[in-house]
Every structure is written in structure tokens, then in C-alpha cells.
Amino acid sequence: MKNLLPILTVLAAIAALWYAAVAPMNIRGALDIAERGGAEVVPAESIARFDRSVWRLMIDNPEYIAAGYALERPRLPTPGQVGAELWKTTGDMALRGRALSKRSLIYHGWITLQSTLWGFALGTILGMAGAVAIVYSRVVDMSLMPWAIISQTIPIVALAPMIIVLSSQVGIEGRTVPKAIISAYLCYFPVLVGMVKGLRSPGEAQLDLLRTYSASGLQAFLKLRLPASMPYLFTSLKIGIAAALVGTIVGELPTGAISGLGARILIGDQFGTPLAIWAALFAAAILAGALVTLLDVMQRVTLKRMGMQT
Amino acid sequence: MQDQTNAPVPDRSTTKPVISAKSLDLTFETNDGPVHALSGVDLDIGKGEFVSFIGPSGCGKTTFLRCIAALETPTGGTLTVNDMTPDEARRARAYGYVFQAAGLYPWRTIEKNIALPLEIMGYSKAEQDERIARVLDLVELSNFGKKYPWQLSGGMQQRASIARALAFDADILLMDEPFGALDEIVRDHLNEQLLDLWARTEKTIGFVTHSIPEAVYLSTKIVVMSPRPGRITDVIDSPLPKERPLDIRDTPEFLEIAHRVRDGLRAGHAYDD
Ligand SMILES: Nc1ncnc2c1ncn2[C@@H]1O[C@H](COP(=O)(O)OP(=O)(O)OP(=O)(O)O)[C@@H](O)[C@H]1O
Numbered sequence: 001m002k003n004l005l006p007i008l009t010v011l012a013a014i015a016a017l018w019y020a021a022v023a024p025m026n027i028r029g030a031l032d033i034a035e036r037g038g039a040e041v042v043p044a045e046s047i048a049r050f051d052r053s054v055w056r057l058m059i060d061n062p063e064y065i066a067a068g069y070a071l072e073r074p075r076l077p078t079p080g081q082v083g084a085e086l087w088k089t090t091g092d093m094a095l096r097g098r099a100l101s102k103r104s105l106i107y108h109g110w111i112t113l114q115s116t117l118w119g120f121a122l123g124t125i126l127g128m129a130g131a132v133a134i135v136y137s138r139v140v141d142m143s144l145m146p147w148a149i150i151s152q153t154i155p156i157v158a159l160a161p162m163i164i165v166l167s168s169q170v171g172i173e174g175r176t177v178p179k180a181i182i183s184a185y186l187c188y189f190p191v192l193v194g195m196v197k198g199l200r201s202p203g204e205a206q207l208d209l210l211r212t213y214s215a216s217g218l219q220a221f222l223k224l225r226l227p228a229s230m231p232y233l234f235t236s237l238k239i240g241i242a243a244a245l246v247g248t249i250v251g252e253l254p255t256g257a258i259s260g261l262g263a264r265i266l267i268g269d270q271f272g273t274p275l276a277i278w279a280a281l282f283a284a285a286i287l288a289g290a291l292v293t294l295l296d297v298m299q300r301v302t303l304k305r306m307g308m309q310t
Numbered sequence: 311m312q313d314q315t316n317a318p319v320p321d322r323s324t325t326k327p328v329i330s331a332k333s334l335d336l337t338f339e340t341n342d343g344p345v346h347a348l349s350g351v352d353l354d355i356g357k358g359e360f361v362s363f364i365g366p367s368g369c370g371k372t373t374f375l376r377c378i379a380a381l382e383t384p385t386g387g388t389l390t391v392n393d394m395t396p397d398e399a400r401r402a403r404a405y406g407y408v409f410q411a412a413g414l415y416p417w418r419t420i421e422k423n424i425a426l427p428l429e430i431m432g433y434s435k436a437e438q439d440e441r442i443a444r445v446l447d448l449v450e451l452s453n454f455g456k457k458y459p460w461q462l463s464g465g466m467q468q469r470a471s472i473a474r475a476l477a478f479d480a481d482i483l484l485m486d487e488p489f490g491a492l493d494e495i496v497r498d499h500l501n502e503q504l505l506d507l508w509a510r511t512e513k514t515i516g517f518v519t520h521s522i523p524e525a526v527y528l529s530t531k532i533v534v535m536s537p538r539p540g541r542i543t544d545v546i547d548s549p550l551p552k553e554r555p556l557d558i559r560d561t562p563e564f565l566e567i568a569h570r571v572r573d574g575l576r577a578g579h580a581y582d583d
């Protein structure tokens with residue numbers, strides 16, 4: 001694989017930058033701990049250190065830089081620490097048969113994945129239905145499209161708590177439904193836009209051909225517009241599922257949620273355990289990567305079976 | 311024509327024309343003002359005729375074919391196809407159309423592309439297979455049925471699109487420069503096959519070409535057109551017999567008609583300057 005080298009190079013560069021950033025980010029914490037342990041640091045009081053830049057602190061206390069790489073509650077954990085935390089809350093727990101314990105990220109990831117898939121399904125159906133309506137009706141095109149665009153300009157973090165409150169008002173128990181709605185809200189838009197583009201992709205010549213056969217509107221849809229839209233559909237599904245995951249996590253952030261990766265991020269923030277936040281963040285990224293990759297494979301297989309070059 | 315007795319043209323006093331245009335006008339309203347694509351076009355095409363349209367680029371050949379196919383609506387005059395409006399004739403699936411570009415669907419194999427009109431018109435699966443095999447053989451693509459369009463050369467794609475138009479039983483075949491992209495030898499071969507097919511099926515064919523020999527070789531009637539506004543400058547009823555081997559192209563009769571077509575084309579250009 002000749003792609004592997006550039007990918008690894010970029011990864012190595014990111015890791016190197018990250019490691020380098022740990023030193024200035026954690027020097028204060030390291031010095032605080034050292035001071036409490038009775039060691040000599042410059043300057044001695046934490047109030048005085050507050051006014052010093054991290055660079056100055058590093059120059060004055062070079063022997064404590066290394067300690068910043070092994071803090072229990074680092075401001076910025078090292079990739080190694082994040083990896084260890086991730087392993088501790090996933091693989092390690094699974095090995096000990098506690099994969100679905102409330103402390104395991106597998107459990108929380110599963111909760112998030114469920115809502116994401118529900119939201120993705122809902123958003124995809126809405127997006128495709130909207131696209132068909134837009135392509136076949138000028139009136140819908142002119143009345144629906146502006147609202148679809150406006151809907152995406154409203155910050156989802158502002159909307160999410162409202163959706164949660166409203167859905168509990170109408171008697172919906174738990175978070176699964178409101179989370180799925182928030183996630184569908186983010187997901188339907190890329191699907192809508194992609195499908196509109198895809199359904200409109202056949203040229204006049206291809207439509208003329210069907211006209212000479214006196215094909216019905218349904219036949220034109222099934223035999224021309226739908227197959228022609230497939231490459232567009234898969235591209236927007238990949239964007240859509242990533243958006244659905246973001247929506248779910250945002251839906252798990254407002255206080256009250258106790259499970260899901262978003263709730264882990266929030267709880268980690270409240271309890272001052274940055275490692276937990278980072279582990280949850282990485283779990284979310286890995287989940288997103290896996291979902292997008294899955295859709296990518298489905299795209300390749302489908303288009304190949306349709307005989308289209310990709 | 312003194313030679314009228316030899317002509318294969320059906321006697322038009324008894325047969326009604328299949329396609330009849332009377333002072334047909336079509337003006338496209340464009341941003342740069344109106345474009346007179348067709349102006350005062352009068353033409354009758356009888357059943358079983360092979361009519362070629364020839365003329366400089368932009369003289370309205372494609373536009374006239376599209377009017378017959380109800381893909382364009384004339385802005386003046388009358389046009390009937392099988393005694394119906396073009397739109398009714400289209401809904402009655404009266405014609406097959408071969409476009410200037412092959413326009414095969416990239417997600418369908420050649421077979422499936424040919425099956426497209428058959429599926430739409432509701433032929434049974436067995437009937438579809440039988441017809442696909444027959445027309446693939448006709449355009450000599452039998453070994454390529456399972457291939458996708460991008461695996462074929464441009465000329466092969468064009469042959470596939472002809473096969474697609476021949477797969478169903480339409481009495482009228484409209485062809486817009488179908489052989490423009492082919493080399494001379496294949497073109498000769500397909501011309502022969504087209505004549506053969508025309509003789510066997512008695513289809514009425516409207517055929518656009520830029521090639522004088524092709525027009526003369528194929529047609530019972532040659533329509534010479536000129537641009538700005540698009541109109542008919544000459545209609546030549548061919549005295550050549552229906553049976554036409556390729557070497558008929560060296561006979562004096564053939565060359566005489568070719569001359570007349572060329573003169574017609576020249577006149578159109580002179581008018582233009
Ligand atoms: N949809 C359209 N809108 C505006 N003008 C058009 C349209 N279609 C054709 N025309 C114009 O009508 C005239 C006739 O075009 P047409 O395509 O019938 O020519 P043609 O004889 O087929 O030419 P060619 O030999 O190059 O194919 C041209 O001037 C063209 O620019």
C-alpha cells in the first residue's frame with residue numbers, strides 16, 4: 001500500500017505535536033503537585049506562578065517538565081494516557097466480562113450508537129422523501145428548500161435542550177427519542193441536498209429518451225433518476241451519519257443524561273477528570289470512523305455491482 | 311422525375327402520408343433574440359419511405375426530427391404523425407428515436423440498455439431476451455451484451471443505441487446522425503444493414519446526415535435544408551431502385567443525384583452570404 005506512508009507520516013506529525021504540547025499545558029499542574037510535596041519550585045507560591053507564562057515556568061523549572069507527562073489529572077493528557085484510559089474502559093473491561101457495565105465505554109458507545117442509527121434512519125427517510133418532493137414539485141422546491149436551509153442555521157446546542165424538554169412534556173420517556181430527533185435534524189440536510197442533486201443529475205438527453213418511450217413518471221424515477229442518484233446518495237449518507245453522531249452526542253450533553261458518550265464527556269468535565277473526556281472523545285471519533293468506513297464499503301460494493309466506475 | 315415508374319416511392323395519391331408538415335414554424339426565444347430554427351416547412355412523408363435530411367449545421371434538421379417526436383412544440387403550422395398530433399403519436403409509441411449521442415445508461419449493461427424500452431413497454435421476459443439477441447446480432451454486438459457502455463468504443467455504443475431503437479416495433483424510425491461517429495467501412499456495412507432492415511420491415515425512416523453519398527445511397531427522398539431561417543430548399547425523389555448494392559454508388563444515376571444535392575447545398579450557402 002503506497003498510501004500507507006503519507007498517512008503514517010501525518011499521524012506521526014500529529015502525535016509529535018501533541019506530545020510537544022503536553023509540556024507547556026501541564027507545567028503548572030506539575031509544579032503545583034511538586035510544591036505540595038515540599039519541593040523547591042520557582043516561583044514558590046502558586047499565586048505568583050499564575051502571572052508567569054508557561055514558557056517562563058518551563059525555563060525556570062526544567063526538571064519538572066517530565067512530571068507533566070505523568071499527571072493523574074492532566075490538563076492535556078498524552079496520547080499514551082488516552083490510549084491507556086480507552087483500553088481500561090473498553091477492552092480491559094470486556095476481557096473481565098464487564099463490557100456492559102455502566103463504567104464501560106462500550107456500554108456508553110452502544111447507547112450513543114443506537115440513537116445515532118435511529119436518527120440516521122429517520123433523517124435519511126426524511127431527506128430522501130423531501131428530495132423527491134422537491135424534484136417533482138416546483139411549489140415544494142420553492143417553499144421547502146429555504147426552510148431546510150434556515151433549519152441548519154439554528155445552533156443545534158440551543159435547540160437540543162428545547163427538543164428534550166418538549167418531548168418530555170408530551171410524555172415521551174427517556175432520552176432515546178429526543179436524541180434521535182436531534183440527530184435526524186442534523187442528518188436529514190446533507191441527505192436532502194445530495195439526493196436533490198442526484199435526482200436532478202440525468203441530463204435532458206437521457207430524459208428525452210424516456211419521453212420517446214412515453215415512460216410514466218414512476219418509470220422515469222425508478223429507471224433513471226434513482227439509479228443516477230446513487231453515487232450522490234452514498235456520499236451524502238457518509239456525511240449524514242457523521243452528522244447524526246454529532247447530533248446524538250449534543251443530545252446527551254444537557255444535564256440529566258447519564259448514559260452515552262456525550263454524557264461521559266459532560267460528567268468528565270464536571271468531575272474534573274480530563275482523561276475520561278478524552279477517552280469518550282476518542283471513542284466517539286472511532287465510532288464515527290467505523291460508521292463512515294462501513295458506508296464507504298457499501299458504496300463501493302453497490303456501485304461496482306451497478307457497473308459504475310468509481 | 312421522368313423515371314417515376316422505377317421509383318420505390320409509394321403512390322401518394324392513394325396512400326395518406328405518415329408524416330405531414332404544413333408551413334411549419336419553430337422559433338426559439340433566446341436571450342439574444344428569437345432564433346428561427348424552422349420556417350415554412352412543407353413536407354409529406356409516405357408510408358415506407360426512407361427520407362434523408364441534409365444541410366449545413368444549424369439548419370434545423372434535429373429540430374424538425376424532434377418536432378415529429380413531440381420533443382419540441384412548433385410555434386406555427388400543422389404537423390401530423392399517423393393522422394394524430396405528434397404528442398398522441400408519441401403516446402401511441404409510434405416511433406423509435408436514435409439520438410446524435412448514444413446516451414446509454416452507464417449502470418446498465420448493453421443488454422439491459424436495449425431492454426430499457428422493452429421493460430417500459432411491458433414486453434415479457436422471454437420476448438425481451440429474444441428481441442435483445444436479435445438486435446444485438448443485427449448490429450454485430452452479440453458478444454458484448456454483458457459489457458457496460460464504458461467498456462465499448464464510441465462507435466460500438468452508437469450501434470448499441472441503434473439496436474435499442476430497433477428492439478421494439480415502431481413503424482417510424484427517426485435517426486439523428488446515427489453513423490456520424492463511425493469509420494467508413496463500418497458505416498458502409500451498417501448502411502447496407504439498415505437498407506436491408508428497412509426493406510424487410512417497411513418502416514418509415516427519417517434520417518439526418520451530413521454525408522451526401524450516405525443520403526443518396528439510403529434514401530427514397532432527400533430533403534435539402536438551409537439555415538437562418540431553417541427551411542427546405544429542395545426535395546429530391548430518388549429514381550434509384552429499391553435493391554441497392556454498394557457499388558450502385560458508382561453509377562451515373564447515383565452521381566447525378568449526388569450532384570443535385572450538392573448544388574442544393576451550395577445554393578443554401580450562397581443565400582447565406
Ligand atoms: N433548445 C434550443 N434553444 C434555442 N435555440 C435552439 C435550441 N435548439 C436548437 N436551437 C437553434 O436552432 C437552430 C437549429 O438547430 P438544430 O439543432 O436543429 O440544427 P441541426 O441542423 O441539427 O445542426 P447540426 O447539423 O449541427 O446537428 C440552431 O440555430 C440552434 O442554435
Ligand SMILES: [Mg+2]
Binds near residue numbers: 486
Ligand atoms: Mg443536429
